Amino acid sequence: MPRKPAYDRDALIAQARDIFWRHGWAGTSLKDLERELKLKPGSFYAAFGSKDALYALALERYAQDGVASMLALAEELGPLGALKAQPYRVIAASDLPTKACMLAKTYAELQAKDHDLAGQAGAHMIAMKSCFADLFRRAQKAGEISSDHDPERLAARYQSDLLGLRLTAERDDVNAAEIAADIAADLERL
Amino acid sequence: MPRKPAYDRDALIAQARDIFWRHGWAGTSLKDLERELKLKPGSFYAAFGSKDALYALALERYAQDGVASMLALAEELGPLGALKAQPYRVIAASDLPTKACMLAKTYAELQAKDHDLAGQAGAHMIAMKSCFADLFRRAQKAGEISSDHDPERLAARYQSDLLGLRLTAERDDVNAAEIAADIAADLERL
DNA sequence: GGGTTTCTTGAGCGATCACTCAAGTATATA
């Protein structure tokens, strides 16, 4: 009896993520989403419930992909190798909607309003920080870096530097590759 | 024959700066401004012309104060002392609307739209970077840090780190003082 | 193929957006 939707829900979420990522929460209107996702208002609300609900799904997708790709990189290059490579990766990716981090953009835009989405972005940033901390711990166990440092503290500083780098990479008066190299070089002195 | 305005224009710009700084461009409505500045629409538009024009004034004020306070700090502590102290200063100031940088927030919010204000924020960031570069140069001339490094590159990295720190300082799961200390410590190894 | 169920469509809802302007009010000059 039922009828299948004409759209691929997962693909739509990924597409919405890219739009939100680039233009932000207030900067993306439902008109924008309807046009890009090719959904009329009725279908949109039947599928996702609200603009905020879709944004939350997009955020979650973004965060999951971020952790997954970091772990995959560690599988390939080892924990320290992944941490050193990541700065280059985030500024090199030219197919991304923007180089700035979507979690950071969301948090910066909505935190002052106590919006739910800011809290969710914050939670995802905590998860990402934990991922970095794990990699630092693994690097210490593998003897790649000294065990004198607190991995949580290293992770917080590393994440902070990455956020700055990714925002700075949007400017064209700055050589982001140099900053990425300096961040990576700092990891070798640990 | 004329009649003086009942408001202090400079004070209103400073107040608008704080509102925009905290809530962003799209996050601040004219209703908000009218309520906080206690101006009816007619007076508002007679005084400032448009929301964007006032935002531009607020941005300019913010940037001028930023450079001025950095130079004042250098007068007191010397160039390297100022660069080392600044990370602590930006996260300690509890009276600020938010710890994140208004230029960075503006740039992040509006750059994807090619909004004029993003370009102005970018220009102010360039000026701030030049200020940092000058301080690094002066620190080198004074023998406080090695002359092996390119001051422009040092300034770009330093500014990027500060942007990350100031955004991170908004989170309560992170000890921002530790990051500030680590940034300052990095300057001693130059 | 008929009946049922879901999906799609798009006009349009009230609220809010940035902004305008004509009328009223206060002040400085003459």
Place this chain on the structure above:
DNA sequence: TATATACTTGAGTGATCGCTCAAGAAACCC
């Protein structure tokens, strides 16, 4: 004090906001 010249007021502009819902179209089961 009279008049000219601002400044202040707030109702109201059209556009856009996120969102609703009734009607039509399409696909599944029997």
